[in-house]
Amino acid sequence: MTAPVQLTDVRKVYGTGPGAVTALDGVSYGFAEGSFTAVMGPSGSGKSTLLHCAAGLDSPSAGEVHLAGTALRGLGETALTELRRQHVSFVFQAFNLMPALTVRQNVVLPLTLAGQRPDKAWVNEVIQRVGLAERTGHRPGELSGGQQQRVAIARALAGRAAITFADEPTGALDTQTAGDVLALLRELDQTVVMVTHDPVAASYADTVVFLVDGRIVSRMPAPTASSVAAELAQLSRLKVSR
Structure with missing residues (x-):
């Protein structure tokens, strides 16, 4: 069975000459169904x-990517x-929050655009878990950077998508909120x-x-x-010594 996210001999080169x-x-690499994988280096x-x-x-220069069982090469x-x-x-x-929308409206926006009915109980739970229960009627301009990041995380989780991609999702959060989000x-x-x-x-x-240098050199379970x-630290020393 193909992993939900599967990369096969993927190369990406920027520029020429x-x-x-x-x-x-x-x-x-195949990211298995239901797995939580951190990518570091x-x-x-x-x-x-x-x-x-x-x-x-982004499109690879060579190789294949399958996402949710679909080959991406050639898709418009x-x-x-x-x-x-x-x-x-x-x-x-x-x-990427909409400044004119409230916290709750931003959280459910992808579902609204997709014509789906939000699960109110789940949306409420997600908003609660990221620490925004008292801020649902506020707009992004009334929130701190960390609070805006929490809105973005709640928005990503509200739709219960099969696959979530996260780039430094806790970088703007305090230690307690970061732990809650990662849990x-x-x-x-x-x-x-x-x-x-x-x-x-x-x-987590x-x-x-x-x-x-663009290659998977090791993996660490648990x-x-x-x-x-x-x-x-070891990989950084290796990179410097090259």
Whole structure:
């Protein structure tokens, strides 16, 4: 059975000629159904590029990506958008909130656009879990950066998508809220792919995949914050010594 997110020999090269930069160099990996995977590595290792290619937001230079059982190669933008709308949610560093809408309206917006009826009980629970129960009527301009990030996370979780891609989802959050959000991600019956630089955040994942120079160099099941930090330190020394 094909994994919900499957990369096969994926390469991504930016530019041409002597100035070309290889961001991904033959990555093959399947993110299993219901798994929570953290993607880590030194700066410039290709983490965000992997996430963007896996989510169909960027096209690989070579190789194949399957998302929710569908091969992405050759799909037009309309088909890609529909595929993501049906199966995928995102949490990115840019919050992309609608300034004229309230917290609750922002959280249910993807469902509204898709013509789906929100599950009110679940929406209320998600908003509660990210610590925004007292802020549902506020607009983004009335919230701090951390609170806006919580809205973005609640929006991603409200639709119960089969797959969630998250790029540094807890970077703007305090320690307590970050822990609550990561615990919620762990509990969800969905496939989560999270890029992070934080060993504590990575310790909530089932598995950590480590990238160096666009290649997967190791993976760590059942990670702890200390074991992840040690691996990152070793990989950084390797990168510097090359």
